[in-house]
Amino acid sequence: MAAKSDKPRRIKARNPANTYATSEQARHSARAEARRVLVCGVAALVLVLLAWILPTYMFEHSMMRFTPAVFFDVMAYNLDGLASVLTGGGGWFENRFMAVVVCAISGAALGLTGSTYQGAFNNPLAAPKTLGVMAGGALGALIFVLLLQGVGPQMPGSGTSITKGQADAWIASLDPLEWFWVNYGECLCSMAGCFLVVGIVIALTSLIGRGRMSNIIVIIFGQVFAGTITAIISFCRYYFTRDGGIDMVDQLREIENYTMIRTYYFHDLLVIVAPIVVCMVVVLLLRNRLTLLSFGEHEAASMGVNVNRTRYIMIAICTLMTAIAISFAGHVAFLGFISAHLSRRIVGPDFKYLLPASVFVGGGLLTLIQYLSQSGLPYTSPYAAGVICSIVGPFLFLLVVLKQRGKGSLGEWK
Amino acid sequence: MVSGNKDRGYVSRIIESARALRERDAFEPASRMVGDTISAARAKAETRAQGKDTRRVVIAFGLATAFIALLSLCLPYRGIDTMGSGGTIYPLGDVLDCYRLWFDLTIAPLFDNTLYNLTTLKLAQFSQTHEGGMYTMVTNRAMATAIVAVCGMMLAVSGLLFQASFRNPLATPSMLGVSDGVTLGCIVFAWLGNGSISEDPGLYLLCVYGFGAAAVVVVLFLSRGISGGARYNVFDMLLLGTVITQLLNGVNAFVQNFVMDYGTWQLFYNVQQAGDALHDPLVQGVVAGVFVITVVPALMLRFRLNLIAFSNDEGRMMGVRSGLLRGLALVLGATMQLAAIASIGQVAMLSLAVPFLVRYLMPSDFRSQFLGNCLIGTALLLVCMIIQHFALIGIITVPVGTIVSILIIPFFVWVIALGRGRWS
Numbered sequence: 001m002a003a004k005s006d007k008p009r010r011i012k013a014r015n016p017a018n019t020y021a022t023s024e025q026a027r028h029s030a031r032a033e034a035r036r037v038l039v040c041g042v043a044a045l046v047l048v049l050l051a052w053i054l055p056t057y058m059f060e061h062s063m064m065r066f067t068p069a070v071f072f073d074v075m076a077y078n079l080d081g082l083a084s085v086l087t088g089g090g091g092w093f094e095n096r097f098m099a100v101v102v103c104a105i106s107g108a109a110l111g112l113t114g115s116t117y118q119g120a121f122n123n124p125l126a127a128p129k130t131l132g133v134m135a136g137g138a139l140g141a142l143i144f145v146l147l148l149q150g151v152g153p154q155m156p157g158s159g160t161s162i163t164k165g166q167a168d169a170w171i172a173s174l175d176p177l178e179w180f181w182v183n184y185g186e187c188l189c190s191m192a193g194c195f196l197v198v199g200i201v202i203a204l205t206s207l208i209g210r211g212r213m214s215n216i217i218v219i220i221f222g223q224v225f226a227g228t229i230t231a232i233i234s235f236c237r238y239y240f241t242r243d244g245g246i247d248m249v250d251q252l253r254e255i256e257n258y259t260m261i262r263t264y265y266f267h268d269l270l271v272i273v274a275p276i277v278v279c280m281v282v283v284l285l286l287r288n289r290l291t292l293l294s295f296g297e298h299e300a301a302s303m304g305v306n307v308n309r310t311r312y313i314m315i316a317i318c319t320l321m322t323a324i325a326i327s328f329a330g331h332v333a334f335l336g337f338i339s340a341h342l343s344r345r346i347v348g349p350d351f352k353y354l355l356p357a358s359v360f361v362g363g364g365l366l367t368l369i370q371y372l373s374q375s376g377l378p379y380t381s382p383y384a385a386g387v388i389c390s391i392v393g394p395f396l397f398l399l400v401v402l403k404q405r406g407k408g409s410l411g412e413w414k
Numbered sequence: 415m416v417s418g419n420k421d422r423g424y425v426s427r428i429i430e431s432a433r434a435l436r437e438r439d440a441f442e443p444a445s446r447m448v449g450d451t452i453s454a455a456r457a458k459a460e461t462r463a464q465g466k467d468t469r470r471v472v473i474a475f476g477l478a479t480a481f482i483a484l485l486s487l488c489l490p491y492r493g494i495d496t497m498g499s500g501g502t503i504y505p506l507g508d509v510l511d512c513y514r515l516w517f518d519l520t521i522a523p524l525f526d527n528t529l530y531n532l533t534t535l536k537l538a539q540f541s542q543t544h545e546g547g548m549y550t551m552v553t554n555r556a557m558a559t560a561i562v563a564v565c566g567m568m569l570a571v572s573g574l575l576f577q578a579s580f581r582n583p584l585a586t587p588s589m590l591g592v593s594d595g596v597t598l599g600c601i602v603f604a605w606l607g608n609g610s611i612s613e614d615p616g617l618y619l620l621c622v623y624g625f626g627a628a629a630v631v632v633v634l635f636l637s638r639g640i641s642g643g644a645r646y647n648v649f650d651m652l653l654l655g656t657v658i659t660q661l662l663n664g665v666n667a668f669v670q671n672f673v674m675d676y677g678t679w680q681l682f683y684n685v686q687q688a689g690d691a692l693h694d695p696l697v698q699g700v701v702a703g704v705f706v707i708t709v710v711p712a713l714m715l716r717f718r719l720n721l722i723a724f725s726n727d728e729g730r731m732m733g734v735r736s737g738l739l740r741g742l743a744l745v746l747g748a749t750m751q752l753a754a755i756a757s758i759g760q761v762a763m764l765s766l767a768v769p770f771l772v773r774y775l776m777p778s779d780f781r782s783q784f785l786g787n788c789l790i791g792t793a794l795l796l797v798c799m800i801i802q803h804f805a806l807i808g809i810i811t812v813p814v815g816t817i818v819s820i821l822i823i824p825f826f827v828w829v830i831a832l833g834r835g836r837w838s
Binding site: 207237242 | 583636652653654656657658660661663664665667668671672676679680683760763766767770807808809810812813815816819820822823826827830831
């Protein structure tokens with residue numbers, strides 16, 4: 001022991017996954033990891049701030065109008081609006097403020113879910129959509145569009161244009177339940193679909209395994225259900241386009257790619273952000289169990305972790321988070337996977353640091369992508385944030401992976 | 415001390431892998447070592463009993479498959495997007511008449527010249543006693559049934575090859591981006607061509623095979639780069655395959671949602687579900703060719719392919735180049751799935767499910783698995799094709815791929831529930 005401490009092994013500062021010879025070094029590394037988490041958090045905050053104050057749709061107009069002076073003017077204007085919102089003054093900026101907050105929170109929820117699933121299933125291929133959440137959301141949207149759209153109060157004279165005053169008067173005349181349905185009907189359906197599919201997958205798995213949940217069966221069931229639902233939705237789209245239901249197809253497409261295009265109000269903040277934050281806190285409090293789970297099911301059980309209960313709790317909470325995030329913010333497919341791997345690369349495998357880091361990385365990443373989709377660059381569209389994520393995400397992943405090229409298998413998995 | 419530990423590790427690893435294989439013919443040395451722990455006689459008796467069981471299962475599935483194929487032959491051929499009447503079934507006698515006529519018209523003249531003069535007479539006789547167009551319908555259906563059977567076989571075997579070489583029940587060729595590459599090819603075809611496969615089958619095959627193969631090559635190339643030159647890490651490949659699949663998925667979704675108008679999208683969907691590909695002689699020929707050059711080598715290598723269960727190092731210790739075998743298995747599997755998707759549409763789900771099911775029903779040596787996969791894959795795809803004949807919503811037939819994925823779920827649950835005692 002003494003000989004070892006005399007000649008400490010050389011440790012690369014960049015790789016916290018190394019084993020440490022002395023407790024001092026271990027402590028040092030913990031400090032380093034905490035510092036990295038802090039850096040992630042600061043970066044995410046900076047991104048959110050930039051998303052607030054940078055001008056959107058800046059390349060959409062002709063370049064003549066777009067001079068540096070205009071750029072800084074717009075930024076100052078946005079900053080004024082932001083200050084007014086933060087001091088409780090409200091004003092025109094409220095809408096954008098909410099949109100960015102919802103976006104950051106949704107991204108954080110997806111990132112956290114990705115890391116949690118990878119820990120709970122001990123499988124690097126696990127992602128938020130593994131259990132069929134996305135497919136469930138799409139199924140819920142389909143059911144809403146097909147069956148439930150005409151249910152509930154309809155706006156008078158819909159189809160013809162009505163003034164904002166008339167619309168406001170109509171909304172004021174609704175009773176609270178009707179108001180809730182009008183505002184959140186399709187989101188609720190989407191969420192119900194998410195819970196339905198995840199519930200079926202989990203129930204079937206545990207029924208078949210007699211209460212024991214097998215990783216592989218869960219993931220395969222998730223894939224199979226997701227594939228089936230995608231095929232059905234695709235067929236429905238085809239049927240509608242052939243049979244004169246174009247507006248239904250448009251609506252389906254809009255709900256699936258709904259990414260942050262809604263107009264958000266303060267009550268949206270209560271419905272979306274509050275539950276997600278509560279869920280995140282619970283998952284973060286339980287994160288040490290995930291570290292034990294990464295030793296393997298039997299090892300974790302012998303260390304006193306109730307593996308199944310931990311998994312059920314994690315799945316329930318994460319499904320709630322993801323369902324809210326994707327029903328209100330749109331289907332952002334790849335974010336959970338990519339931010340889980342990114343944050344694992346940044347802070348290492350210890351869940352004590354990994355989960356906070358993935359919250360920040362996910363939130364920052366989705367904010368960035370959302371801003372990109374609104375920047376007005378060619379081939380971007382505010383509807384396309386989810387799609388942009390699945391196009392940009394893989395390149396980001398490859399970049400991270402290629403950096404550690406030649407070091408064998410990815411990370412310490414397997 | 416140290417070397418002793420090493421030896422013990424080596425022996426136990428061999429015993430483990432031998433148990434996992436349960437194959438005693440292909441692997442003599444391991445079975446001799448296993449002989450130390452299990453008594454040789456008992457092992458022999460077990461093997462024999464297992465062999466008998468396997469034979470019984472294979473015969474049962476073979477009969478079922480033959481029956482289903484016969485059923486499929488009794489239906490008239492109808493493409494995905496034709497507005498034919500659904501649900502017709504020809505009586506078996508009439509169908510047999512058709513095949514007799516076919517024999518008389520094509521095969522018999524080769525041996526007997528006098529029969530040649532009778533062909534017009536026979537056709538006239540046939541058209542008097544049977545409804546018009548039936549002969550064409552039945553012969554087309556026979557061709558379609560043969561192609562679908564071949565495709566089912568190839569899909570299931572490709573899944574088996576991938577799962578065996580990755581040693582992961584999640585692995586399918588679509589993980590290397592095959593089916594998403596094909597979808598991209600379909601998008602390109604919907605733009606370049608006029609949207610109908612039968613009018614430009616060459617371009618269709620070029621797009622579909624080109625993009626599918628390109629996706630696989632990119633994944634293999636990148637994973638080789640990342641695993642570091644000579645090392646060939648299966649796990650990296652799986653992860654990279656997921657990532658590239660996601661990329662292709664994103665591009666496809668982008669083009670479908672934000673670039674295409676509805677008319678082009680309709681054409682694309684028709685092409686993606688391989689609308690009239692089954693009907694096209696060029697596509698049929700290519701599928702038959704691919705079948706011969708992939709399934710036959712897989713069949714010939716069925717004993718050797720047991721060895722891909724070993725990792726590269728273990729294989730080298732035992733004097734086998736398992737890396738080479740594994741590479742061969744991957745190329746064969748990917749080609750099989752590519753050909754199947756190109757001719758009957760998005761049915762990739764089959765190659766995930768069928769090998770998974772067969773693992774519960776058959777012993778785990780490659781030969782029985784191969785047989786089981788061929789039979790069950792064929793039977794399942796033919797059943798889906800029969801169901802498709804009756805699944806007519808409005809004027810549109812539900813594509814085979816959709817039916818496959820709906821039908822897979824109950825089947826899947828049933829078989830996993832069957833094997834739940836054995837699940838570990």
